Amino acid sequence: MHVEEVFVKARFFRALVVAVSALASSAGFAGEVQVAVAANFTAPVQAIAADFEKDTGNKVVASFGATGQFYAQIKNGAPFEVFLAADDSTPAKLETEGMTVRGSRFTYATGALALWSAKDGYVDSNGDVLKKNEFTHLAIANPKTAPYGLAATQALDKLGLAQAVAPKIVEGQNISQAQQFIATGNAELGFVALSQIYKNGKITSGSAWIVPASLHEPIKQDAVILNKGKDNPVAKQFIDYLKGPKAAAVIKSYGYQL
Template sequence: MCVRLKIIRASLVLASLLVNGIAHAATANIAVAANFAAPVKEIAQAFESESGHHLTISAGSTGKLFSQIQNGAPFDVFLAADTKTPGKAEEAGLSVPETRFTYAIGKLVLWSPDPGLVEDEASVLETDRFERIAMANPKVAPYGLATEQVIKKLDLVDTLSEKWVFGQSIGQTYQFIASGNAPLGFVALSQVFNRGKIQSGSAWIVPENMYTPLAQDVQLLKHGQNNAAATAFIAFLKSPTALAIIESFGYGLPER
């Protein structure tokens, strides 16, 4: 009889723990810049496994995501591709004060799926070996603005002016190149780099002194200030697990 009572009590305790775990689990909506879409998926898997919380991820250009946030989109956390846009969110009262920090330093790369087109330098840009070249729209995508700066430093503005194909995000820009609509273009290093190497094709990693540093900030939005999953995810981005994933995709890590 005593054994049976112990089993029943143990079952009740386990059931209580499971119910409490489910009750405390939450779901957060994450707005993430397109360049960070791949890393955030890996980070989300680790976070969900460790915390029991759930994340819904929406990727796009930083400018368009910010516009959606301004218009009431129910995002809880905003991972931008720059520092300027999160600053605007703070000024507009859309984010929780003192939650903003730099989570990664992005890098720009000239990339082609063709293994022989880009020879680890910018010289291909001065040739007639291509008719189109892709870049992100500099008005809405920080990586597009960085590309614009590089082209000016290379003194190739006039040379390339008729060849540009513009993506509305760095994600769309990558698709233009990967699909063959443009044989090469400027994308985020994270889109073609993983575990220490370029995954395919040929590439020139643009020296970081050729463009304004691509520091990328994250912040907790007002919509997520009482969301346990959102606040836990913000904290998790500083964990050794998250930092290792970020670095594996070619990003620089901010000083803490």
């Protein structure tokens, strides 16, 4: 092998090492945050997380479930750094228990409840299908762990229908499972978060009645930085991003109020 050829190959190798090192260094600067997200907020946070990663280079690692279940997991040492709950009471409780970063809690959205069926025309615009009580199954999320399930029971109580429909209720562990019962036809109708069936001003499938807010307590959804995220700058960056205009536009598009 000629000396010139050796020199060229050596120079190429050094350039390759520099390029790989730069790439690794760049990747190394990218951070991530572990976020526990109430199931009703699945679609919005996926869209917000994609924008966040595009704008900051940092990643949101989201887990979805019922707010009450997340509370138990956080108390038992789960590695979540940020919590996006489906209520305001659970984050407040964690705050009083010293599990959160002081001053980080805020309401990121106020949700709406909807009575939904996967069948077109099945649910009327006034929710009278409930009073007729001609269905076999009514799906709700577990009211003990899911705030939207609790709101559903409050609405049924206000309507005077709780006892009449009680034998027909099927409970999902969270609001996503309740929606799945309806989507698969295992329940003709049920209560879901409006955000699960709504996008840009219209119902995306089936038929629905948006339950008047007067029939249940306000569904204020709070976010908070947990103690495990206090030393992670990406946790605060994500919370700040959630308060910004780009995230707000996404949140509104799914039927939430700010």
